[in-house]
Amino acid sequence: MPLLKLDDHELEVPKGTKILDAALKVGIEIPHYCYHPALSIAGSCRMCLVEVEGMPKLQTACSTPVRELPPEKKIDGRYDMVVHTTTGKVTAARKLVLEFLLLNHPLDCPVCDQAGECLLQDYSFKYGEAHSRFVEDKRVQPGEELGSGVVINLNRCILCTRCVRFNREITGTGELFVENRGYHNKIAVFDGKPLDNPLAGNVADICPVGALLLKDYIHSTRVWHLSHTPSVCTECSAGCSITVDAANDRIYRIVSRENEQANGHFICDTGRYAFHTYAEGVLTEPLMRAKRGWKALSWDLAYRTVADQIDRHGGKGAVRALASPTFPNESSFLLGQLMQRLSDKRNVALIPVKREADQTFPAGFKISGDKGGNRRGAEDMIGKLAAGFKSFFKDEEGVLLVMDADGRAEVTADLKGLFESSSFKVVLASNESNITAMADLVLPVAGPFEREGTVTNDQGLVQWLQLALERKGQARPAWLVLAELDRLLTGEASLYTCAGDVTWKINRAISAYSQATRFKLGLKGQLLTGTG
Amino acid sequence: MSDYQPILTMHAGQPGSATRDYYLANGGYRAARRAVLDMNSDDIIQMVKYSNLQGRGGAGFPAGVKWSFVPRDDKRAKYLICNADEGEPGTFKDRMLINHNPHQLIEGMIIASRAIDCHLAFIYIRGEFAKEARLLEAAVEECRASNILGKKIFGGKYDLDILVYRGGGAYICGEEMALIESLEGKRGWPRIKPPFPAIEGYLRCPTIVNNVETLSNLPHIVNNGAEWFRGIGASPDSPGPKLYCLSGHVRKPGVYEAPMGTKLTTLIFTHAGGTTEGKKLKAAIPGGSSAPVLTADEIEDLKMDFPSLTAAGSMLGSGGIIVMDETTDMVQACYNLARFYAHESCGQCTPCREGTTWLTKVLRRFTQGRGRMEDIDLIGDITDNIGGLCDFSKGSFGKTICPFGEAVSWPIRAFMDKFRDEFEAYLPKEEAA
């Protein structure tokens, strides 16, 4: 492998590796705009110019491959390529590119949503000049709506074309294009053909400046007020890594978090905007069905009600349960444990959740049609069921214990039958849904962004779901509710103090999960033992 | 005038010179027939390499060497593209060659195609040349009808067709990578090199792009030999006939064929009849508008070939000579060129997209008498920042993907440096003091 000297670093990289990729590997910052690891090389912003020994012109680090020299030609007897990123020539070149980029820029950072996470701002601060030599009239163009909730501020655009390449290469939909020529170049959509694809929101994430913005987020807060929680999207079984940006216990936006083993660099718009649905119909206290509507009750009374109803309707052996493919493994695991202790019958299944066809995009990005985001994990926890619950659930009396599927449960005829035959229905849910509507008792549990625990995607990648918001009202984590029910009903004295304690138990109880420990998961997750 | 007998333009002005029958009656297609039936790829490449034929489009890269970069034993199709996207201000030789002798070009293309094993070649002609495109199409049709193009041409085993492709109006498409993109039906944004087109060009296949004049030389090299070609002009390193385009303040503007290395003063004063109304010569742009302007003093004894012009701090480029007499306002001329380049910048690279328009705005302000002393240095800085320092001894230092950055920077810089007094004279009184 060629030996590259990059400033003071020496590293061996495969021949053809681009200088910029090599620099990223060793943590040398080479500023760049048009380069994006998931997109083709444009080489047009000219920000990543570096000095390569033996080449008279500065070279773009994003496009220049590391070469291999024959032994007799090695530089200093050993190097195949020597690259400098901090020489006077390089810093001068960065300065001038920034000057050009800022000529027509409105310099409106105080009102710009990108401020605080803007590469134009950051690089100008690090490498630029404080004053401008430009005294001419600036190019001024009105902003435009591009579709799918994306707006463009053309005056801030630096024409890096990341967005155009994204729509051509990743989604294959090609709505965005560069219109006109030269100084008049602008990002545009064709008349009557707006940005319209399920991944559209990503263009705002990848825009390095404040040009592409989401209407959903624009002017709502400043990025420095946001806390960034690394978490996982559970809207489908692809299990994308995300960052939840919140402030004052409110989510402002969700952005993609790079994870090569999961989603790569992007997320879909369903996952991006899903948080809004969980702000509606939030359940904050245990509710009992009354003659008219619902009656609130305390957790103590709620738990006792469950125990009473079990005694009244066939006892522990008649309890049946539905686990949820949208909740973390910890809840499903504890539900499974509880149900085993209640009876040795097969008494737990999965609640049915919508399934559509998978959507796979040209570059390989997949939106799973399985909206049970943690189906694989849930099945691992309670044991895989061959043919739904009809085959082993008879139309019998008894208490039904149900974990909701965050509004995505499908009320099939079978499910309806099960609910109708059951004597008393207890539903654990965070929000009002088609399932809580059929409940006799609703136990409020933590919502999707209030949960902690592990989730397993359809590729067998286990990731840590981190709570980004406080639970609302009296809602409790589902794993805690199940542990408390277990103690009440079976006297099981487990001492779980947090979701992580349950994870530890899973690591020991299920061999495929033995390596998926809280510590090993880190930010990128861990493949199940025996996968990948 | 010398006793030089024109080669490329020997039939110019003859009635019917654009027809196949005229061309055949005057020995046309003998060279192509030979290349197809009696020569192989190596023979042709060796011959053209030895001839030292340099590309006539502007860069002067040896044609035979370029061809030799095309990979052998490569399953991909190979393509030849004739670059007839003539748009460099001051240049109009390709149009003349096409109008007077399209078959000489087609013959050259057959030879070059044979050299690189190409079976489908293109003539990318600038869109404005609608008449010339029709003429070429008619010429190609004549060839198809007589087995000069098509299947098994000249009765041999070699197939070749040529398509005439009209551009859409963009100077940058004269740059080979932009041309290829445009030919693929995309915007003419130059691609990053490497890979060079000989390795990955049109549809990612090996592609050679040659200028009209370059290709038109080939029949003569095949007919008369490389040695003969090397003997034309002042130096065997940069030999051959050359078409010089004279425009601007000359009595008889036009295309003149003369040997490589003919003196610029000879071209201006003998061929083109001197300056209009005999006014004093102030300056000349020697190789199309991208070539740095030369003052009357610098022109003395200057030979028009690739090495001599590089040594003089300019370039032979396309051979488009724009002559400016003493009445010329150099600030206006400089602004005119800056505006041209701003209009033609493709806008892909930051420095060129932003810088060309900045230059134009500053220069426009100058011409309106609103210049500032500091703008003079600013203009110099902007040009350096787009195209790099205009220092030929150190090679080019452009900061853009394609050579357009240099092409705009060098001439503007030269105007500024050489006619600084005229720029200063444009300053408002309070600034000049």
Place this chain on the structure above:
Amino acid sequence: MSFAFTADRKKRFNALLKQYPDKRSAALPALHLAQDQEGYLTTETIETLAQMLDITPASLMDTISFHTLFHTKPRGKYLLQVCQTLSCSLAGADEIVDHLSHKYQVKAGETTPDGKYTLLKVECLGACDTAPVVQINDDYYEKVSKDKLNRILDKLP
């Protein structure tokens, strides 16, 4: 306002598709063919052509808007394109523009109210030896003077 090639042009378009090694390469020839027929390229025309070439309208618009010879707005019957680059400028192109501007009472870039003439300032037309040059639609008129241009324009149908 849907778009379709005339029978003759449809034949030529189909021939193009056969000649070029890939469909998209036929874009510029197809655009010339369509514009020649329609005068300018409407949204519908672009959509139809894009479909025939198997690309998105956005992609085709990208190409169209880059090249100056393609027009997406109506233009006059006669497109008066005056070259203004250096050699033509040295030969008095500015006066030609002023003359036409005065003659038809339009500024560069505008069309006369009767839709007959569009005046455009264009960059180098590549005929510097016969400066100043005016291109009217496809045809070059070279070494023009005000009088010569008047005579040419008066003869146009």
